[in-house]
Amino acid sequence: MxxxxxxxxxxxxxxxxxxxxxxxxxxxxxxxxxxxxxxxxxxxxPPAIMATLVVYCLRGVDILAEGHGMAELISVGVVVMLHLWKRNILLTVGLGTLCYMFLIQTVFG
Amino acid sequence: MERIVQKERGSCIGFAFRQTIPVMLGYLFLGTAFGLMLQNAGYHVLWAFGISCVVYAGSMQFILVTLLTGGASLLQTAMMTLFINGRHIFYGFSFIERYRKMGKAYPYMVFSLTDETYSLLCRTKIPVSVDENQVSFWISLLNQCYWILGSVIGSLAGQLIAFDTTGIDFSMTALFVAIVVEQWQEGKARLPVIIGFLSSLTFLLLWGPERFILPSLSAAVCILLILRKRRGSQTQSST
Incomplete structure (x- = not known):
């Protein structure tokens, strides 16, 4: 170095x-x-950039690989539903992340 | 008098802090991952601290570790940075007037405009009881503090983390998705959301995951400008 x-x-x-x-x-x-x-x-x-950032975050998802991006799809679905329902950003981000971690570590791990 | 000023600043920091909690989770974790990666590459905690202070760019800092270990040239580093962080060119357009009136904090506000800070500043509706400039400043500063703190923790104690953190980086995705939902619900922003999605998905398919974001954002800007022009000429012809 x-x-x-x-x-x-x-x-x-x-x-x-x-x-x-x-x-x-x-x-x-x-x-x-x-x-x-x-x-x-x-x-x-800003709305166009936020939509682009969502795609940017999920750019590595390979729908042909094992799991087919189901963990991402389900978790994004949970995030959207939670936010439409409660509109509480902490709840949405917290539960959405836990949901994804659970799915990726157990179901699709 | 001084107590009132202090109290007001306190409520600004408190309000800003509550806004930043969703980013705190992600920044502490991603910062930790960066610090650990840098430590494994042979660079100790002062490097992690210094890089997170002066570069302060999430994904670019991970690339930076490979540039450092690979002994990249300065030109390569410059090209890579322009390529990875090019999207940041578009962020400032929404804040020109807001930052201009911030005095001494202006340069720092420009420097610290990351994806996440940009998102929070776009979504935060600041109540009249607190000072907008103060809140914007504290949101920006707190976010960088989380990032620096995470980097230092990762560098010093990253190996000690015992539980499986796989997937915790989804918190940033969740934040962006939630903000898109909010903007969609606001109604007037639906067209830009659709344009953003269509443009990024098109270029993702055409150019692949590592190269799509710059052409995608450029195309989105062009489409928004064309639509504006058309709308402008319509309102002119109708009057």
Missing amino acids: NTIHSIGIIAVAAICTMLLRAVPFIVFGGSRRIPDVIRELGSCL
Whole structure:
């Protein structure tokens, strides 16, 4: 392990990550007025991004492999039902995660 | 007077803390997994602490461990980071005005905009009794604290965890699914949700699991812009 090179790698990863997060603020973050199109985009992007993140989290699921992604399908179903029913984020995330852990460790383990 | 200020800050932190509990579970665990992985790669706890302080990007930090052990070049590291974290380009658009008025906290807010912090800030409806800037700041800071704490725990004591934690990372998936449900129920956000799903599933099938997210988000942005333009010209022609 080369300490200097390791620090270099970490610094590059840190700077690139920060720059990516800063792009919208660098481009539109000055004191001037933000164009309406960007403002509207900012308000309608979150739902599209959240849907994409759900797919991103489940991207590794292989429906042809053993289990066919049933543990994921059932757990996502439980999460949706729980949240429609109680709309309590802690309950939903907690029980949904327990459900998935149970399924993946026992039924589909 | 000072007591009132203190009390107000206390209620801001308390409110922010309650919002972050769903992320705490996932960050403590994922941070622990990262710390343990880094420890096994021969990097001790100060490395784990430092990386979680300055890089602070979930999946990228796991890739970083393999880059470190493989002795990747700086250019490779830069390419990999742009590739994995490219999706973060899209996050700031929703917070430009909100962050701009945050003064000294502004740079930190931009730096700490992870998937999970973004999600919480999008869903949290801040009551008038607490200060929006304070709450946003504390949500961001608490989340990073969980992540750093998890990394340090994993590095020092990851091997001591006795129970089977397989599947605990599903908590982040559950959080995102629950937020999609909330946005769906709000009604006006249904079209973007549908566009997000269709676009990501299409590119997942076309480009595969490791490469779909950037083209998918870019396509979603283009579609939203086109729909807006069309809607705009419709309202113009109707007036």
